Amino acid sequence: MPENVQVLHARWIIPVEPAGAVLDDHAVVIAGTRITALLPGAKARHEHPDADHVELPQHALIPGLVNAHTHAAMSLFRGLADDVPLERWLEDHVWPAERRFVDREFVREGTRLAAAEFLRGGTTCFNDMYFFPDEAAAAAAAAGIRAVVGMLVIGFPSAWAATPQEYLANGQRVHDAFRDHPLIRTAFAPHSAYAVEESTLTRIAMLAEELDVPIQMHVHETAAEVAESLARHGLRPLARLQRLGLVNERLLAVHMTQLDDGEIELVARAGVSVVHCPESNMKLAAGFCPVAKLATAGANIALGTDGAASNNDLDMLAELRTTALLAKAVAGDPCAAPAADVLRMATLNGAKALRLEHEIGSLEPGKQADVVAVDLGDVRSQPVYTPLAQLVYTGHRDQITDVWVAGRRVVENRRLTSLDEAELVKSAQRWRARIQGGGRSD
Amino acid sequence: MPENVQVLHARWIIPVEPAGAVLDDHAVVIAGTRITALLPGAKARHEHPDADHVELPQHALIPGLVNAHTHAAMSLFRGLADDVPLERWLEDHVWPAERRFVDREFVREGTRLAAAEFLRGGTTCFNDMYFFPDEAAAAAAAAGIRAVVGMLVIGFPSAWAATPQEYLANGQRVHDAFRDHPLIRTAFAPHSAYAVEESTLTRIAMLAEELDVPIQMHVHETAAEVAESLARHGLRPLARLQRLGLVNERLLAVHMTQLDDGEIELVARAGVSVVHCPESNMKLAAGFCPVAKLATAGANIALGTDGAASNNDLDMLAELRTTALLAKAVAGDPCAAPAADVLRMATLNGAKALRLEHEIGSLEPGKQADVVAVDLGDVRSQPVYTPLAQLVYTGHRDQITDVWVAGRRVVENRRLTSLDEAELVKSAQRWRARIQGGGRSD
Numbered sequence: 085m086p087e088n089v090q091v092l093h094a095r096w097i098i099p100v101e102p103a104g105a106v107l108d109d110h111a112v113v114i115a116g117t118r119i120t121a122l123l124p125g126a127k128a129r130h131e132h133p134d135a136d137h138v139e140l141p142q143h144a145l146i147p148g149l150v151n152a153h154t155h156a157a158m159s160l161f162r163g164l165a166d167d168v169p170l171e172r173w174l175e176d177h178v179w180p181a182e183r184r185f186v187d188r189e190f191v192r193e194g195t196r197l198a199a200a201e202f203l204r205g206g207t208t209c210f211n212d213m214y215f216f217p218d219e220a221a222a223a224a225a226a227a228g229i230r231a232v233v234g235m236l237v238i239g240f241p242s243a244w245a246a247t248p249q250e251y252l253a254n255g256q257r258v259h260d261a262f263r264d265h266p267l268i269r270t271a272f273a274p275h276s277a278y279a280v281e282e283s284t285l286t287r288i289a290m291l292a293e294e295l296d297v298p299i300q301m302h303v304h305e306t307a308a309e310v311a312e313s314l315a316r317h318g319l320r321p322l323a324r325l326q327r328l329g330l331v332n333e334r335l336l337a338v339h340m341t342q343l344d345d346g347e348i349e350l351v352a353r354a355g356v357s358v359v360h361c362p363e364s365n366m367k368l369a370a371g372f373c374p375v376a377k378l379a380t381a382g383a384n385i386a387l388g389t390d391g392a393a394s395n396n397d398l399d400m401l402a403e404l405r406t407t408a409l410l411a412k413a414v415a416g417d418p419c420a421a422p423a424a425d426v427l428r429m430a431t432l433n434g435a436k437a438l439r440l441e442h443e444i445g446s447l448e449p450g451k452q453a454d455v456v457a458v459d460l461g462d463v464r465s466q467p468v469y470t471p472l473a474q475l476v477y478t479g480h481r482d483q484i485t486d487v488w489v490a491g492r493r494v495v496e497n498r499r500l501t502s503l504d505e506a507e508l509v510k511s512a513q514r515w516r517a518r519i520q521g522g523g524r525s526d
Numbered sequence: 527m528p529e530n531v532q533v534l535h536a537r538w539i540i541p542v543e544p545a546g547a548v549l550d551d552h553a554v555v556i557a558g559t560r561i562t563a564l565l566p567g568a569k570a571r572h573e574h575p576d577a578d579h580v581e582l583p584q585h586a587l588i589p590g591l592v593n594a595h596t597h598a599a600m601s602l603f604r605g606l607a608d609d610v611p612l613e614r615w616l617e618d619h620v621w622p623a624e625r626r627f628v629d630r631e632f633v634r635e636g637t638r639l640a641a642a643e644f645l646r647g648g649t650t651c652f653n654d655m656y657f658f659p660d661e662a663a664a665a666a667a668a669a670g671i672r673a674v675v676g677m678l679v680i681g682f683p684s685a686w687a688a689t690p691q692e693y694l695a696n697g698q699r700v701h702d703a704f705r706d707h708p709l710i711r712t713a714f715a716p717h718s719a720y721a722v723e724e725s726t727l728t729r730i731a732m733l734a735e736e737l738d739v740p741i742q743m744h745v746h747e748t749a750a751e752v753a754e755s756l757a758r759h760g761l762r763p764l765a766r767l768q769r770l771g772l773v774n775e776r777l778l779a780v781h782m783t784q785l786d787d788g789e790i791e792l793v794a795r796a797g798v799s800v801v802h803c804p805e806s807n808m809k810l811a812a813g814f815c816p817v818a819k820l821a822t823a824g825a826n827i828a829l830g831t832d833g834a835a836s837n838n839d840l841d842m843l844a845e846l847r848t849t850a851l852l853a854k855a856v857a858g859d860p861c862a863a864p865a866a867d868v869l870r871m872a873t874l875n876g877a878k879a880l881r882l883e884h885e886i887g888s889l890e891p892g893k894q895a896d897v898v899a900v901d902l903g904d905v906r907s908q909p910v911y912t913p914l915a916q917l918v919y920t921g922h923r924d925q926i927t928d929v930w931v932a933g934r935r936v937v938e939n940r941r942l943t944s945l946d947e948a949e950l951v952k953s954a955q956r957w958r959a960r961i962q963g964g965g966r967s968d
Contacts (some may be wrong), residue, residue: 162908166915167864201906367919368852369860395920397906406848409808418811422609463947464643464839464923466604467958473608477809477838481906482924506906516909 087116089135089492092455093125094122096144096471100431101446104424106471112145117490119267121449121456140486142461144471145426147207147446148454148489149400150434151340153300153359153388155214156224156231157186157194159201160515162392170306170368178393184217185519187243191216192223193511199227200503201398205457205481207487211272211336211359211388211438213300215244218258221268228502230454232438234273234300235259237280237288244345246283252291259295266490267296269438273338276302277321282328288328293516298334298439301325302523304347305339306370329354334481339364340378341371348374352381357437360429362406364390366375375407376415379425386434394421396503401481404430409474423476457486529558530554531577532933534897535567537912538586540676542873543888546866548913550868554587556895558894559708559932575650582928584903586638587912588869589888590650590672590896590931591842592876595780595830596740598666599628602642602957604834605807608741610722612748612810620835624657627961629685633658635953641669643840647923648898653778653830653880655715657686663696663710670936670944672896674880677701677714679722679730686803690726694733698849701737708932711739711777718937720751721762724770731771740881742801743767746789747781748812751876764789772797779881780830781806782820790816794823799879802871803849806832817849818857821867825926828876829868843923850918859954865918918922 092114097107099122111128113121113135121128129137165177184504190402191214202210209230212220217233224231235255237248245251250478255272262268274280280288292299302437303321304310306523313321325331333355340351351358378385389408391400402424435445443452458479460468465483468474487495494502534556539549553570553579554614557562563570568697570825571579607619616884633656651672654662661677662956666673677697681691687693697714704710714730717721722730733739745763755763764785767773775797782793782800793800802815820827829838829849847866877887885894902910907925910916928938936944 088547106931160909162916163911163919166912167861169860173860195843197905197908202908231806262850363851365854369854369858371858371860372855392574396915397920397922399906400845406851408850409805412811413808416811416813418615418809419609420811459533461951463639463950463954464646465952466639466951467961469605469958470608474838477605477608479920480839480841480924482922482960508905509903509908512908513903516911519909520911 088387089132090114090127091132091135091137092140092145092457093137094126094140094143095147096218097122097447098144098146098427098472098475099447100147100428101448103316103428104472105226106502112447114488114491117452118452119447119449119453122447125346133424137488137499140457141455142477143485144448145460146456146475147431148444148456149206149430150386150388150438150445151398152209152336152434152437153361153390154198154212154398155391156212156220157191157214158193158393159198159398160190160390160512160519162396162501164393165520166396169522173368181519184209184476186215188216189268190515191219193515194333195220195223196227196503197508197512198241198392198398199224199229200500200505200508201493203229203377203487204484205399205401206458206484206487207400208454208456208487209440209444211271211282211300215242217255218261221258221262223266225267226331229514230267230444230489232269232271233258236273236275237284238275239279239281248281252287253302254517259297267272269440271298271300271438273300277324278312285330288304288415292334298336298437300336303337304342307342309525316481321490322350326350336386339373341373343374348377348381352378355384357384357386357433359386359388359437360407361388361390362410363403364394366409366410367380367399368394372414374414375411376417376420379421384433384436386437387430400430401479401484404476406481410477421474428473428488453488453491455488457483459483459485531574532580533570533574533577534582534899535570536582536585536587536899539889540586540869540914540917541587541590541889541891545870546914553895553953554889556930556933557576559894561634561889561893561895562891567770573888578737582899585694585899585901585927586917588884588898588900588917589873590898590929591648591872592828592887593644593649593652593840593842594778594794594828594838594876594879595803595832596640596652596838597833598652598654598662599633599656600833600835601637601640601840602632602954602961604963605628605722606630608833614726615810623961629663630646630658632957635934635957637662637665638669638945639950639954640834640840641666642669642942642947642950645671645929645936645942646926647667647841647843648900648926648929649840649842650896650898650929651876651882651886653713653742657684657698660703663700663704667707667709670709670931670934672709672886672931674711674713675700676713678715678716678717679726681721681723690723691725694729701739701876701949709881713740713742713880715742719766720754727770734776740778740879741772742778742780744781745779746784749784750828752784764792768786768792778828781812783815785816790819790825792821794820794825797826799828801830801879802849803830803832804852804892805845806836810836814852814856816856817853818859818862821863826875826878827871828879828894829872840925842872844922846918847921865915868918869914895930895933897930898926901927932960
């Protein structure tokens with residue numbers, strides 16, 4: 085049977101690679117799950133007369149966005165507690181709620197809810213860190229979204245696992261179960277250098293080589309974390325991780341708000357990917373990641389939303405914009421983090437961090453057809469001098485009309501084709517009633 | 527003839543006054559242009575059987591947002607130049623484009639384009655600073671949006687006026703022409719302490735008393751501005767303004783990114799309104815306004831988007847969110863700028879800055895019916911633990927479905943009733959072709 089061929093005709097195509105390129109009136113040709121060509125629109129019509137042609141006359145096509153750090157299922161805790169100190173947020177709200185409510189069903193429903201928000205917002209791949217990654221993987225697969233699920237390890241027992249050994253064993257079972265799934269990958273996800281013991285971290289470094297997977301961790305999220313590490317171990321967390329053999333190309337170091345110049349050099353040289361989560365860092369007053377300095381040093385910077393409990397949305401387009409604005413403010417330089425660079429962070433750099441850069445992250449022949457259509461024709465986007473800057477500085481997720489993942493059109497005219505929104509709303513409301521009824525007195 | 531009565535039934539009403547209040551299943555009763563009551567929904571149905579009842583079953587009603595600093599017509603320059611240093615942005619891009627293209631028609635069309643974006647985004651009142659304020663006022667009035675238009679004074683000739691005297695005279699003619707218009711007010715708008723000479727500023731202080739209007743100015747936008755003032759005058763700009771008699775309750779000091787503790791005390795004590803424009807400040811790397819310190823000192827803080835050339839949108843809901851996030855990050859305190867305070871900045875504080883707090887800024891009987899309905903039922907907003915925090919941290923302008931200004935429903939089910947969006951898009955595209963063709967070579 086011949087593969088289904090789709091031809092997406094768009095006013096602009098921003099392929100991300102080559103850097104800064106914008107193609108006018110071109111088309112993306114998709115055969116099955118993969119991109120086979122980028123052609124001038126007329127040529128694509130001529131060469132593919134029998135294909136399914138999709139007309140996007142006032143749209144920009146971009147690669148699917150890669151959310152390189154999130155806790156998807158926490159969408160059910162969105163807005164559970166705001167405007168409170170980090171310790172109270174964790175100790176009085178998030179951790180008690182997690183102990184009480186997080187089980188298989190919670191992760192399944194929370195991940196489905198997050199997947200709806202991801203897809204509607206143009207995120208086609210997310211890197212998850214949470215309990216029950218098998219449920220997250222299954223929910224993502226069913227929703228038609230690409231996911232890297234974390235083989236979580238954290239230093240306390242949960243409904244998912246009791247000991248570090250059990251976390252690792254359960255994680256590896258998830259890795260094995262999904263190893264041939266086209267949309268699902270795994271990564272090790274030790275929570276942090278303070279919440280996982282050293283022997284386990286060493287073991288993870290070894291296992292990551294064996295399984296050939298990345299490792300994502302919270303690293304240098306707050307000044308307090310760094311100070312505590314210095315007091316307890318005489319070393320900053322990054323130095324500890326280096327001693328344990330984790331500072332290399334496999335590492336996704338999430339947050340990194342506390343970095344001296346030597347550490348910036350180190351991560352750039354070692355090929356560590358820094359996952360910048362600006363909105364979460366701002367909301368929790370965690371600190372400022374030195375994005376401009378990292379970029380100058382040549383580090384690979386990817387972007388994440390973090391979980392919906394600390395953001396409070398999973399909107400990557402907003403995160404792009406915040407990244408561009410905040411990097412300028414922090415560097416004191418309006419030229420820092422220009423639009424093209426920020427879009428690259430949210431696509432190809434994220435793919436690279438996840439070791440998927442040969443499959444996703446740009447619109448190039450041979451890559452998976454993860455494509456997002458952004459309507460720039462709305463009155464609120466006018467006029468359009470430069471589509472790339474317009475996308476970053478004026479783009480809102482409501483302008484995203486269509487999304488493809490591996491060639492499947494999962495959002496069509498702003499409607500999800502793989503998930504039932506009304507049912508998800510009802511499910512979230514049931515969870516709210518249960519959590520608010522049982523966990524808080526108001 | 528009896529006045530038209532509308533009853534807006536909403537899942538939640540957030541009246542802003544009293545502070546932090548959220549009413550469940552209440553209704554706003556509107557007679558003609560004014561709010562007459564807030565009642566439980568059932569009671570409102572019983573008392574007003576013949577009224578026009580509007581059902582908003584999954585919405586929050588909030589007061590219309592007040593954009594306390596913008597240059598509306600610059601929407602036609604949206605995205606003209608990004609990621610460039612401030613001086614190049616002004617000297618190579620904005621000022622040449624203004625000299626070449628800004629005329630009556632530009633201001634009319636640009637303000638109409640901005641008005642569409644304001645209304646769709648829940649802004650029902652904007653405080654403008656630009657050339658041809660008479661055109662801005664007429665465009666706003668026709669669009670059904672409330673505006674305070676600036677009697678601009680700037681130290682160079684333009685198509686609007688040649689000398690300070692002419693700027694003042696033209697401004698006062700606008701004041702006289704619109705003095706009885708229900709939607710239009712005026713304010714003096716001397717550009718800044720560096721771009722207007724002292725004798726003119728002194729005269730403006732006197733005229734503002736006579737006409738009983740506010741004065742809006744850019745103050746302490748950048749460190750360079752402060753340094754230059756110190757070098758030229760031996761005083762920081764705020765100190766110069768104090769010497770000239772402008773530091774009082776009439777002053778809207780816009781930006782204020784450079785403030786020492788004494789200045790924070792001064793503006794709080796003198797009743798100056800600080801207009802915080804966080805996204806513009808970030809994008810131009812101007813500096814950080816100390817919002818938490820100003821709030822603690824008791825200063826009146828209002829919010830603005832600035833113009834679309836430096837933001838690049840006119841989205842007040844996004845500005846609220848950025849304000850809440852940035853204030854926390856800058857203060858190093860996740861409790862800074864809580865949701866209720868930030869919504870107040872964007873409504874009642876803005877009204878107070880414009881001396882309109884008895885007319886707008888909260889949903890209270892007797893006030894003008896400027897009301898915004900935000901749909902919190904979308905899958906991307908679920909679940910809703912606390913509507914106020916949800917609005918600030920998760921609210922996107924695409925969730926705004928209906929907007930009333932002075933009782934007139936100017937947005938209905940996400941469609942403008944007072945402006946033709948398709949026509950505005952065409953107009954913006956014509957201007958882009960002209961400006962891009964004539965002003966730049968790409």
